Amino acid sequence: MNTGIWFRGDLRRLDNPAVTAALESSRAHDSEAVVHALYIACPKQWELHDWAPIKIDLLWRHLEQFRQELAEFGILLDIEIADDWRAAPKTVLQFCQRHQLSQVHANAEYPVHEQRRDRAVGKWLTDNECSLQLHHGLLLVPPVVKTQQGNVYQKFTPFNRAWREHLALTGIAPLKSWNRITQPLQLEPMPTCPGPRRDSSTWVVGEENCRRALQRYIEEHVQDYDAERDFPALDTTSRLSPYWELGCLGPVTAARALQKLSPEFPYGLEQGADTWLTELAWREFYQHLMCHIPRLSYGKAFQQHTDAFPWRDAKDDFQRWCDGQTGFPIVDAGMRQLKHEGWMHNRVRMIVANFLVKDLRIDWRKGERYFMQNLIDGSFPANNGGWQWSASTGTDAVPYFRVFNPTRQSEKVDPDGSYIRKWIPELRDCPTKQIHAPMLWLQASGNSDYPAPMVDHSEAREAFLSAFKAL
Template sequence: MTALVWFRQDLRITDNQALLQACSNHQHVIAVVCSWPEQWQQHDWAPIKADLYERQANHLGQALAAKGIQLHHIELDTYAGTPKALHQFCQKHNVEALYANRDYPLDEVRRDRAVNAWLEEHEIECHWFDSNVLLEPGSVTPKTAGYYKKFTPFFKSWLALLAHRGLTQPGRIVSRSECEFTPIQIRYDKRDASSWAASEDAIKQRLRRFTDEQVQDYARARDLPALDATSRLSPFFELGVISPVTVARMLQQQSPDFPHGLNQGAHTWLSELAWREFYLHLMYAVPRLSMGKAFLEYTDAYPWRANDSDFKRWCEGNTGFPIVDAGMRQLKAEGWMHNRVRMIVANFLVKDLRLDWRLGERHFMQNLIDGSFAANNGGWQWSASTGTDAAPYFRVFNPTRQSEKVDPEGRYIRKWVSALKDVPNKYIHEPHHYLRARGSEQNSDTKYPQPMVDHSQARDDFIATFKGLKK
């Protein structure tokens, strides 16, 4: 009889418990990956993310075929048809057991419960694993029960439990006779992601270089977008091409007391893995977060402005605030944005423009190659002061001061805003007087827009409105 490994957001061989257990318990193993174009559209999957998914699925298919495991592709419209389709596939291939790693957002949880019920009703065993996280949702909880609503106590407990449990050791998958692999084609409006795509081995090499050569400077340099100081591995975490267990094992080599005893840079990067899991745990515990609702329920009544023109200027990077415009233009060009700049542009949308955070959340998901539903939602609600452990409503980023802090020489700004490429450092963060004096604002080739809001007034308006909402 045959075991079926159902790949989803775990397009890898290494540290994949579903695959390892299937190969350990069954002589014959096959695999399947599904695509749901209509569902992905509803979930605002970016075209560049869909293209990367297809490319990584094909890398996976080739790697599996070399081990004698054939990867099949099932295309459906939505999750609703998944239980029946998988059952029919299992019948066709004499499958006796399904193996998969869990997903945690609400729609995916409901899909998997339906699949489990349907298959077990037809006497096909289902085995579920959590190898896309270091610690599964529900495992890191306060002594009073429930779930953590603040990151700092979550992180402290997360570290303690990780130290107690330790890390799983990598298992070995015994190769069988090689088999054929038919390339997968996904029916979706895709945008070329070839500058990101790589084999699992190449991505692990990139991870190794980062942990060996760069991570020690991560705490100091991570907030400077002009530097190539972050791992840029986030798209591969999102698609599960690398496992957090693989990452943790590399960091463990730097400290015998892991997860404690790391240098500041490595500890800070480990905390980023914990932030990822914090938002996944939270989304699993609070279903309303998957429904477009704020964590702080009273903030759903906030009177957000409706202004399509202002939103369009933000999307296109024409706000008149250089750091905001640089970030939005990077997103448009690359399908990716430096994390610190994500915080700045998000804060500007919700607190300077007073536009609904859900507009920004959706725009990011529709454009980001690493768009993670849980992390993106958590980040936007943090910026909007509507989420758990969010920035206080009275904390409003000044985009000019932020620009001076994170891009002091304007290197990032000049890279993405061509109209400012010749502006001296002294004026780069507030270039309008300089441009006006040189007559540049009259030249259509170098014209740069005036600031679309007065930040001080916008800040006061947001705080006053939010303060009234709290009362």
């Protein structure tokens, strides 16, 4: 049986069940057999899903390196360009016919549009005497974890408990490795990237480099994750999120690295590693919700009654938030980091999101979209889940009456102002005692380069609480 691989958000060779299944089938009688693989680039789909140009650039750089790595193992990757996913059935079928394949392996993706695409492809292939075999290679735990009543978990804490129990029961799949072929395959030139690009060269690409970055983080920093993760100036979080999103790294690879730290895995880890594992569980929680609750793919709130909230239509205020000109230093530092790097520290993401929806009362969907349009690690399930968490509209929502005070948050996460000074040059000379609320210093020094706070936080908080309580 001639089998192939359809890569999507799983651009890696190791710990990829679709790759393993195709190789096992193709190499059963010939260890040098060429395995054909496909990646479909869809520029209109990227635009529809608000992919950031820096994310597109990282993808294209990784594809160029990845196809060379695959060729050393006898996997020949075709990169086809199609406008959007409506072309996927025809493109995959033509790929199968071109290489005389009777079966294609891929890893399931969970939002509504992805599921619809895969059903359409599966039908086209079946109608033409071929088949699509889907695996669960994007997750450590497939979306089968349910409550005792058979319902989807809607709170993270019990989900995390059940997720770990499932992981302990099933264990971590052993690493399946393959030898390089005798003569690496010759490759055609890469096609020109069909989408807008922004330089991502500060981020490594290629599966081997991504795996080294993961290993280095586990060995050198994960033990400090719990103690340091809330301090953006330290910059000691893993920065691996773009690689989870594109699938350059697999969650099984991360779990296997953590397993070496505790024979009782997923239990028995020290605090830093255990907290980092919990962050992987959060990522999977949002993937599970996307699979089971279709309305999340259509811009709807998880808590449906909150769709009636009277958000402000305030274009100028939204633009000031985007530009990092709110007058709240921690908010502005985060937004300027996003604009400059295409990335933002996770704790600061929570602060800027909370400010937009609760101080400015601007619809969380606008912030969600702006993040996706700028983040190198933009993940639809995680981004949607995070924004709804901040807006108190989602599952496991922060109670609506919990409203972050941006000044208190700033004092807590950036106590000496190092992060603020890095991203707001207007405040580099501001004394530490005043940097979180610098207006008096700005007035005394005659500095008019940095704006005054655009809202009174206490008044904004009361206005939000009043409006939300009315729901």
